[in-house]
Structure formats: structure tokens, C-alpha cells
Amino acid sequence: MSGIRTLIVTTPAILRDLITRLTLGKVELDIVAELGDRHALSHQLMALRPDLVVIGLRAHESNALIRKLIMLVPTARFVVFTAGGRTARGFELRLFCTQLTDMPPAELVDFIRGAAPPDGNRDERI
Secondary structure (H helix, E strand, O other): OOOOEEEEEOOOOHHHHHHHHHHHHOOOOOEEEOOOOOOOHHHHHHHHHOOOEEEEEEOOOOHHHHHHHHOOOOOEEEEEOHHOOOOEEEOOOOOOEEEEEOOOHHHHHHHHHHHOOOOOOOOHOO
8 A cells, every 4th residue: 555544434425436536546545444433433543543534524513523533643634524515624633624615626635635644654744
């Protein structure tokens, strides 16, 4: 695996396909796991240490969940789809949130590309 280690969590197939199509030929994603539920999410985050987490929020959930998860893998970037996939946000532990709504596909790809470890060395970011 030489691409961006990606964990996909509770994300509808249509949104997974959208990410795949947008990044095809631009960014190499290595899907390390796909979780249909969040029963073992905390454990999987710490065990897999992904570079990128794509997660779908439920209607009643807020960004507070992402704040908790990002502390488990502070070097990861998160692409978060709200319920129904109407909006997307990008999170990383750099004290800001990138609004992805109405973002051109190239900017979304650039955000995802930024999850790659520098020079392929994951230990440098810890």
C-alpha cells in the first residue's frame, strides 16, 4: 500500500462512490477498512491509524463526535458528510474546520490529498 490509508465509516454507498470518482487518477486511496456501524470505531481508529477517515453523521449527531474521534488519531483528516449527504466538512487537528459545501471537486481532492503522510513516512507526523 502506498496511497492514503483510508477508513470509511457509516457512509452510504453513493457517497463512497462519489469520493472514489472524484479522486480517481488524482489521489491513491488505500481502503484499510469499511465499518457499517460504529461499535468498534474507537478501537479501529487506534489500531489502524488511518490518514483519512470518511464518516457519515446521523441526523441527530453533531461535530462534537468528530472532535472526540480526532483526538484518537490526531494526524488524520476527516471528511464528514451530514445526514443525507447534503453537506460535507473537512476536519484536521489544526484548530480550524474547512467548509466543503459548494467546493469545486478539485479542492475536495486537494483536501483529501493532504491526508497523505509526508514522504510516505507515517512516524514523522506523530
